[in-house]
Amino acid sequence: MDFEIINGDIAALETECLVVAVAPEGQLSPAASAADSASNGYLQEILAGGDISGKTAQTLLLHKVPGLTARRVLLLGVGKEEERNNRNYRKAITAAMGVVKSTGISHVIFALDGVLTDDTDQYRQLRHLVEWSGQELYLYDETKSKKADPLKLEKFSILCAEEDTDLAEQALLDGTAIVNGTSIARDLGNLPPNICTPTYLAERALELEAEFEALTTTILDEDEMAELGMHCLLSVGKGSEQPSKLVVMQYNGGVEGEAPHVLVGKGITFDTGGISLKPGDSMDEMKYDMCGAASVFGAINAVCEMALPINVVGIVAAAENMPSGHASKPGDIVTTMSGQTVEILNTDAEGRLVLCDALTYAGRFNPASVVDIATLTGACIIALGHQASGLMSNDDQLAQQLLEAGVQAGDRAWQLPLWDEYQEQLDSNFADMQNIGGRPAGSITAACFLSRFTKEYRWAHLDIAGVAWNSGKNKGATGRCVPLLTQYLLNQSATEE
Ligand code: BES
Ligand code: MN
Ligand code: ZN
Numbered sequence: 001m002d003f004e005i006i007n008g009d010i011a012a013l014e015t016e017c018l019v020v021a022v023a024p025e026g027q028l029s030p031a032a033s034a035a036d037s038a039s040n041g042y043l044q045e046i047l048a049g050g051d052i053s054g055k056t057a058q059t060l061l062l063h064k065v066p067g068l069t070a071r072r073v074l075l076l077g078v079g080k081e082e083e084r085n086n087r088n089y090r091k092a093i094t095a096a097m098g099v100v101k102s103t104g105i106s107h108v109i110f111a112l113d114g115v116l117t118d119d120t121d122q123y124r125q126l127r128h129l130v131e132w133s134g135q136e137l138y139l140y141d142e143t144k145s146k147k148a149d150p151l152k153l154e155k156f157s158i159l160c161a162e163e164d165t166d167l168a169e170q171a172l173l174d175g176t177a178i179v180n181g182t183s184i185a186r187d188l189g190n191l192p193p194n195i196c197t198p199t200y201l202a203e204r205a206l207e208l209e210a211e212f213e214a215l216t217t218t219i220l221d222e223d224e225m226a227e228l229g230m231h232c233l234l235s236v237g238k239g240s241e242q243p244s245k246l247v248v249m250q251y252n253g254g255v256e257g258e259a260p261h262v263l264v265g266k267g268i269t270f271d272t273g274g275i276s277l278k279p280g281d282s283m284d285e286m287k288y289d290m291c292g293a294a295s296v297f298g299a300i301n302a303v304c305e306m307a308l309p310i311n312v313v314g315i316v317a318a319a320e321n322m323p324s325g326h327a328s329k330p331g332d333i334v335t336t337m338s339g340q341t342v343e344i345l346n347t348d349a350e351g352r353l354v355l356c357d358a359l360t361y362a363g364r365f366n367p368a369s370v371v372d373i374a375t376l377t378g379a380c381i382i383a384l385g386h387q388a389s390g391l392m393s394n395d396d397q398l399a400q401q402l403l404e405a406g407v408q409a410g411d412r413a414w415q416l417p418l419w420d421e422y423q424e425q426l427d428s429n430f431a432d433m434q435n436i437g438g439r440p441a442g443s444i445t446a447a448c449f450l451s452r453f454t455k456e457y458r459w460a461h462l463d464i465a466g467v468a469w470n471s472g473k474n475k476g477a478t479g480r481c482v483p484l485l486t487q488y489l490l491n492q493s494a495t496e497e
Pocket of ligand 1: 273350
């Protein structure tokens with residue numbers, strides 16, 4: 001499917017379907033108004049007739065509208081002005097795409113102009129149209145014997161005023177990169193754990209290296225990690241037949257030697273809990289425990305496609321957490337790459353065990369910032385539900401930048417405190433720290449654990465346990481936080497230019 005930006009007279013557009021925005025009380029967007037004039041008031045007549053009121057996400061498909069070349073016109077409700085925000089904008093786009101998909105239209109032109117959301121940035125309004133309509137076309141059929149019918153939609157055009165063409169082209173490019181990154185993250189998340197192993201993730205990273213000139217991939221195997229002293233990371237995969245991997249993807253788009261932004265993803269390709277075995281209910285969902293890693297892949301892919309003029313490093317700490325005679329036991333004490341020792345009281349708190357060594361490794365790059373992304377704690381779902389990622393940071397400016405990027409991207413995070421008072425919950429009688437802090441503030445104490453390995457640089461932690469996948473009938477990976485991370489990196493490259 002191709003996206004394109006077009007200009008032209010709305011009445012003369014040749015397409016199977018033209019989408020225009022309508023709002024309550026007969027309000028028409030500028031493009032809808034032009035279409036209405038060309039049709040001699042036909043659209044206003046329909047609105048006056050009450051077939052569609054213009055509420056958010058209402059749709060009405062019209063055929064053979066007089067005065068227009070388009071075969072169909074889809075009226076799309078965008079709601080009253082005070083109701084226009086990203087949430088409703090996305091609902092409207094989803095509704096329109098529902099009609100486009102179910103009617104098997106092969107070419108659609110979106111002529112959605114005017115103010116459609118409270119984000120006044122026109123570039124992002126257009127970019128979100130690309131992102132959110134693109135995401136509606138996502139389909140997983142990798143492991144089905146019967147593949148989905150090929151998409152009928154071949155071309156998706158966006159009509160814009162001639163003077164906005166450059167901005168729209170940029171929005172299209174960036175939006176496509178974000179959709180592609182999100183799809184990669186969703187695919188990786190959705191793949192079953194017998195396919196998506198640490199070795200598989202390493203292979204995917206090598207494929208990315210082959211695809212993009214500016215990307216260099218290095219894979220560290222268990223021996224190399226042992227050499228570096230990553231015994232904490234290695235302890236997690238000890239019970240598994242699958243070897244652990246540290247995947248390092250270096251994107252060099254900026255000035256050589258310039259400090260990179262580092263993304264570190266939790267890549268537990270299956271989390272049984274280990275010897276502290278999880279209950280059986282919905283355990284299959286622990287295949288998603290590599291969604292932090294998946295979002296790093298997605299963001300790196302997006303950065304490569306956009307050719308951002310900055311340096312970025314993606315690190316994935318990949319392991320499988322299994323019980324066995326070789327597995328770590330509660331009470332084991334391991335030494336991390338940093339030299340600090342950890343008493344493993346619960347082998348199910350494994351994310352922090354792989355991340356701490358990856359975070360120490362990240363220090364080698366003298367990073368401008370480090371953001372780790374992890375499905376780290378069930379407690380984060382209790383705290384924030386399925387809407388916001390949990391954000392904790394040792395740097396208020398970085399935290400603000402990420403919160404802002406989340407708002408801009410429509411992929412929000414919410415900050416939790418990382419006060420020293422919480423650190424005491426990790427005190428151990430036998431090691432420098434223990435890997436669990438009890439039930440109170442479970443997400444924060446997990447971040448406290450990580451903070452002990454990130455003292456040398458600006459660091460933030462995103463707990464995506466609540467947002468990385470949907471359960472129930474629509475079970476599947478969401479691709480979050482690819483939009484947030486990509487927006488953050490876009491903003492970084494804009495300030496550097
Ligand atoms: N991967 C889980 C966190 C998780 C649980 C994510 C449910 C999404 C849904 C993580 O490894 C884990 O097991 N965390 C434990 C930590 C506890 C033992 C301190 C948890 O949250 O229960
Ligand atoms: Mn676990
Ligand atoms: Zn886990």
